[in-house]
Amino acid sequence: MEQLRKNIEELSAFKELLAAEPGSVTIAGVAGSLLACIAAGLRDHLDRQILIVASDEGSAERLKDDLAVLLGGEAVHLFSGTGARTAGAGKNVPGMRALRSLKNSPSSVLVTTPRGLATRLPRPRS
């Protein structure tokens, strides 16, 4: 897996992405698990939080699984937005963990869905 990551980080496209001006960058030709590899590489090289908005819940779960293989399960969280109101019923525990990691870990990787992105949440405590 290390070798795979190294191969991807040696791609000229990846180097171009790293060198791109912060702002809005478009990437194309990213199939299969390559997005997870790119995100893992960005996290490691830039030492910044990476938040990925997948197009649907199935894609988000696959992406989270791929990232967990690359970065370890503790570094990656999924926030789907479902069950966010059922506090106390145990359903939203992963969501709360995801929010906590985003708040406390400067290099966490979080995968979300459109619904998760738009979910109303209480303001985080500073």
Place this chain on the structure above:
Amino acid sequence: MPHVSRGLAVDARSIELVTGGKTDLAALTTHSAIADSCRKISWKCTATSRSGAGFSTSTHSPGRIRCGPSLPATRSNRFVSFDPLSQRSIRGLQRASILPDLLAAETATGQRNASLLDYADDRAIVVIDEPESVDAAVRERPPAGMDEMLTAERVNEILSLFPCITLRTIAAQTQAIDFGSRPQPSFNGSIAALRRDLAQLQDGAYSVTLACDSDSERVRCRNSSFDS
């Protein structure tokens, strides 16, 4: 709001009740933790004049407070978990913690207007897979869940505060960094087809790395197909 007697305050909106303690039931039902946590509080008065308040617990079984004989009485508490189908008690509990639904409480005070990105570091990078699909999905929402979702305009406004990488399958009209990968062909279990595809890649001077689900699969691939 009346004080809930014998309740051990975990914070201003949480209460902990202990078996054998005494609870002012009238105060308990209006306590914010109960109001926030319970979608429905059912009071049960039986022929023997026993009264109970059913509430959800964090365990797998809901719990029930038994006090009595009349409302609003102050009596010794007894807690039991029960089977919601048969309504039969399962076991007695020593203590019960009732925690508020903090997210719902924030809604009530109009404070729940933050998004996931408000929790992120200012330097976070947002990667959006097919922004048009994401935007359409944000706009498409069930009517019942309208109040739980931020508007698409608000989401876009928050997104604009972060550096974004957008991923597009077709980027004809946009200047894009092309990684040049293609979806894995469907081999349908055909090792011969897989070998043919890999051979074509090698002929094209591609370096090929195969990622396997498990070590046994790696060994199987190596032994049965690629060394021959």
